[in-house]
Amino acid sequence: MSDVIFALASAKGRAGVAVLRLSGRGAVALIEEYVGTGLTTPDRSLRKFKSGGELIDEVLILTFAKGASFTGEEVVEIHCHGSTAVVSALLRILGDHPNARMAEPGEFTRKALENGCLDLVQVEGLADLIDAETEAQRKLASNVMTGALSDKVNGWRRDLIRAVSLIEATIDFADEDIPTDVSPEVLTLIDNVTRDLESEIKGSFAAERIRDGFEVAIVGKPNVGKSTLLNALAGREAAITSEIAGTTRDVIEVRMDINGLAVTLLDTAGIRETDNQIEKLGVGLARQRAEAADLRVFLTENGEIEGLKMTPLVDDIVAIGKSDISASSEGLKISGKSGQGIDKLIEIIDSSLSNKAAFAQTATRERHRIGMEQALHSLNTGRALVLDGPEVSEIAAAELHQGIASLNGVIGKVDVEDLLDEIFASFCLGK
Numbered sequence: 001m002s003d004v005i006f007a008l009a010s011a012k013g014r015a016g017v018a019v020l021r022l023s024g025r026g027a028v029a030l031i032e033e034y035v036g037t038g039l040t041t042p043d044r045s046l047r048k049f050k051s052g053g054e055l056i057d058e059v060l061i062l063t064f065a066k067g068a069s070f071t072g073e074e075v076v077e078i079h080c081h082g083s084t085a086v087v088s089a090l091l092r093i094l095g096d097h098p099n100a101r102m103a104e105p106g107e108f109t110r111k112a113l114e115n116g117c118l119d120l121v122q123v124e125g126l127a128d129l130i131d132a133e134t135e136a137q138r139k140l141a142s143n144v145m146t147g148a149l150s151d152k153v154n155g156w157r158r159d160l161i162r163a164v165s166l167i168e169a170t171i172d173f174a175d176e177d178i179p180t181d182v183s184p185e186v187l188t189l190i191d192n193v194t195r196d197l198e199s200e201i202k203g204s205f206a207a208e209r210i211r212d213g214f215e216v217a218i219v220g221k222p223n224v225g226k227s228t229l230l231n232a233l234a235g236r237e238a239a240i241t242s243e244i245a246g247t248t249r250d251v252i253e254v255r256m257d258i259n260g261l262a263v264t265l266l267d268t269a270g271i272r273e274t275d276n277q278i279e280k281l282g283v284g285l286a287r288q289r290a291e292a293a294d295l296r297v298f299l300t301e302n303g304e305i306e307g308l309k310m311t312p313l314v315d316d317i318v319a320i321g322k323s324d325i326s327a328s329s330e331g332l333k334i335s336g337k338s339g340q341g342i343d344k345l346i347e348i349i350d351s352s353l354s355n356k357a358a359f360a361q362t363a364t365r366e367r368h369r370i371g372m373e374q375a376l377h378s379l380n381t382g383r384a385l386v387l388d389g390p391e392v393s394e395i396a397a398a399e400l401h402q403g404i405a406s407l408n409g410v411i412g413k414v415d416v417e418d419l420l421d422e423i424f425a426s427f428c429l430g431k
């Protein structure tokens with residue numbers, strides 16, 4: 001098995017500069033075979049990269065010492081000219097070296113995790129940061145990557161370990177008749193962690209939406225102008241529009257960035273009673289997707305929503321469509337055709353989603369939430385046992401241990417091999 005892994009770390013394709021990365025014991029010595037000796041760690045020097053006496057490119061070499069790199073191993077970065085030919089030549093030459101092999105997707109990050117440079121939550125944050133398309137996604141991901149959630153989880157663990165050790169001290173020294181009652185301090189510790197966990201769990205739903213995008217569904221009767229509105233909001237012809245009622249059958253999805261929030265707009269089939277089997281399926285799907293969405297825009301002829309068999313929820317928006325030809329004077333008037341009211345609609349969607357997003361804290365994934373919910377459950381049980389008195393101290397301590405174990409799972413302090421394969425499978429090469 002080769003000691004040194006390598007990969008193109010920057011994107012494929014023509015660019016000013018491309019970056020290749022090598023990691024592993026002997027990476028510096030290996031690269032010296034091509035650029036000449038005398039590299040130190042850390043180092044930054046401009047070198048000629050040669051193979052078999054032939055000049056390939058003039059490159060910038062950066063070296064990082066073991067323990068002071070992203071992976072925790074000896075690392076070399078080659079900044080070369082970003083042409084397909086240069087990159088291919090370098091990859092081919094490195095691939096021919098007996099001690100080097102191409103990295104698997106995410107393998108550099110996997111090494112960082114294995115060497116303790118990042119914990120599991122930070123790895124997820126990093127993956128999200130690489131995938132981030134909007135400002136809100138970037139903020140959330142960079143927080144998680146730099147350890148905001150890990151720090152919280154570690155703080156809770158510390159408090160619970162303290163609570164357990166207090167309880168266990170009373171068990172171990174029960175015969176010595178310790179006079180102090182530890183339960184007030186234990187309860188305070190449990191209550192503080194419980195409060196934090198509850199607010200973090202509440203915020204995780206919003207954070208998940210920021211990460212995956214909020215869904216906003218446009219619903220209404222056939223022909224009210226839903227597809228035309230979607231196209232106006234998206235700024236392109238994403239959905240087919242026509243004067244024939246029942247044109248849209250499937251759910252059309254368009255990704256948008258609304259003021260830093262990732263949003264998936266859904267155009268759905270017009271809702272009506274119909275004997276057409278295909279349209280019927282479309283109507284069923286429309287209701288289902290609209291009900292599951294984070295927000296609904298009810299597009300109507302005159303502000304009335306009867307016949308849709310759906311009731312708007314608190315933040316949902318009811319608008320009057322085709323305002324350019326509508327006689328209605330009340331309400332939010334919108335025309336996908338003339339553009340009237342579109343900015344106002346975006347503003348309302350933005351404010352409503354921003355309110356939802358404001359709950360977000362740092363936990364971003366269902367996995368985090370499940371771990372925190374399990375921990376919370378153990379704390380609730382443990383708290384009740386502490387109140388039951390010293391006779392059940394051992395069970396109380398065991399419950400708190402269980403709570404700590406659940407938190408350990410969140411930051412990957414336990415056996416998480418299955419999880420790792422799943423997480424790293426989604427990484428791009430060179431990261």
Ligand SMILES: Nc1nc2c(ncn2[C@@H]2O[C@H](COP(=O)(O)OP(=O)(O)OP(=O)(O)O)[C@@H](O)[C@H]2O)c(=O)[nH]1
Nearest residue numbers: 223224225226227228242243246247248270336337
């Ligand atoms: N005057 C005017 N006509 C519009 C407006 N929006 C849509 N229309 C017209 O109304 C007809 C239906 O528009 P669509 O956007 O396809 O309506 P829809 O609600 O998606 O229809 P279904 O797919 O049947 O549910 C088309 O002929 C559009 O050109 C508008 O704001 N003003």
